[in-house]
Amino acid sequence: MTRTPVNVTVTGAAGQIGYALLFRIASGQLLGADVPVRLRLLEIPQAVKAAEGTAMELDDCAFPLLSGIDITDDAKTAFDGVSVALLVGARPRSKGMERGDLLEANGGIFKPQGEAINAGAADDVRVLVVGNPANTNALIAQRHAPDVPAERFTAMTRLDHNRALSQLAKKLGVPVTGIRKMTIWGNHSATQYPDLFRAEVNGRVAAEAVNDQRWLEDDFIPTVAKRGAAIIEARGASSAASAANAAIDHVYDWVNGTAEGDWVSMAVPSDGSYGVPEGLISSFPVTVEDGKYSIVQGLEIDEFSRARIDASVAELVEERDAVQALGLI
Numbered sequence: 001m002t003r004t005p006v007n008v009t010v011t012g013a014a015g016q017i018g019y020a021l022l023f024r025i026a027s028g029q030l031l032g033a034d035v036p037v038r039l040r041l042l043e044i045p046q047a048v049k050a051a052e053g054t055a056m057e058l059d060d061c062a063f064p065l066l067s068g069i070d071i072t073d074d075a076k077t078a079f080d081g082v083s084v085a086l087l088v089g090a091r092p093r094s095k096g097m098e099r100g101d102l103l104e105a106n107g108g109i110f111k112p113q114g115e116a117i118n119a120g121a122a123d124d125v126r127v128l129v130v131g132n133p134a135n136t137n138a139l140i141a142q143r144h145a146p147d148v149p150a151e152r153f154t155a156m157t158r159l160d161h162n163r164a165l166s167q168l169a170k171k172l173g174v175p176v177t178g179i180r181k182m183t184i185w186g187n188h189s190a191t192q193y194p195d196l197f198r199a200e201v202n203g204r205v206a207a208e209a210v211n212d213q214r215w216l217e218d219d220f221i222p223t224v225a226k227r228g229a230a231i232i233e234a235r236g237a238s239s240a241a242s243a244a245n246a247a248i249d250h251v252y253d254w255v256n257g258t259a260e261g262d263w264v265s266m267a268v269p270s271d272g273s274y275g276v277p278e279g280l281i282s283s284f285p286v287t288v289e290d291g292k293y294s295i296v297q298g299l300e301i302d303e304f305s306r307a308r309i310d311a312s313v314a315e316l317v318e319e320r321d322a323v324q325a326l327g328l329i
């Protein structure tokens with residue numbers, strides 16, 4: 001049986017992450033090895049030519065699952081009929097730019113993109129925001145798409161989740177497959193909280209398996225939370241292949257489900273769970289069944305973790321209030 005191709009839109013397609021992401025989508029790693037895709041690439045006019053170059057390379061791969069590529073600088077065209085929207089393109093912080101300026105510049109991108117998703121996306125649309133500040137950009141887009149269920153708007157903390165898995169695996173000398181129930185709480189920023197008190201290593205609480213509070217506080221948490229900056233410092237550019245990999249993981253699990261007895265981290269609109277104000281797009285532990293995610297319920301939060309979750313959530317509240325004051329939501 002031939003399946004109808006799924007429309008996948010990637011914004012910022014000519015950027016670094018776009019280059020690492022598009023080939024993996026076209027090869028079937030985003031949705032599954034039997035799901036044909038049609039790619040829609042959205043770029044700013046100056047970068048359309050570069051996106052066309054990437055599309056030529058995609059053609060040259062002769063991917064059996066790639067049914068076509070459309071390239072546009074018009075958001076309405078890009079999101080028409082889209083089922084998976086990967087919002088990667090964003091305005092980076094430039095020298096002398098204040099946080100408010102950054103939020104405002106990104107509001108100018110994510111507001112019209114939210115409106116375009118509202119106007120034309122398919123009923124089953126799922127949105128992943130990668131472009132920073134990812135959680136608040138997702139909030140802006142979501143608020144401008146009132147006809148799309150709010151829970152379809154998510155932001156990426158899977159890269160942080162994967163970073164936490166690797167750091168812990170190295171510390172304990174175990175394979176990453178021995179670790180379950182890792183959680184990133186809060187914002188995709190340096191305030192995020194990677195939580196070893198609910199994670200398990202071969203069935204044992206990870207924090208107990210580590211048994212080194214100093215390492216946990218002074219090494220593990222800052223290493224994971226500041227890894228993005230460390231990559232920029234080392235590479236001279238922000239993470240790209242690992243970010244693309246995390247985007248693939250995020251969407252694949254959202255569509256295909258999480259493993260029994262495990263969960264993943266996704267920034268999703270809060271339903272008030274764990275004291276996170278309703279509507280904020282904050283990272284939680286989630287499980288996915290039948291294509292729908294649910295925030296894991298009933299976890300006991302210790303005092304150490306509570307303070308860190310609260311600090312990251314407070315930053316999200318500040319960002320939300322700032323974009324509200326700017327009239328962006």
Ligand code: NAD
Binds near residue numbers: 015043089091131240
């Ligand atoms: P990049 O600068 O290489 O590419 C960004 C692309 O977006 C550019 O080609 C640019 O032309 C395009 N763009 C800008 N405005 C656009 C618009 N309105 N519509 C469509 N395209 C637009 O950057 P990159 O390395 O690919 O990173 C992209 C974003 O992802 C950045 O904001 C970065 O900080 C963020 N990021 C997030 C994570 C995460 O874990 N959430 C990880 C890494 C990077």
Ligand code: LMR
Binds near residue numbers: 132159238
């Ligand atoms: C990352 O976590 O690697 C990025 O979000 C860093 C950045 O600022 O682009």
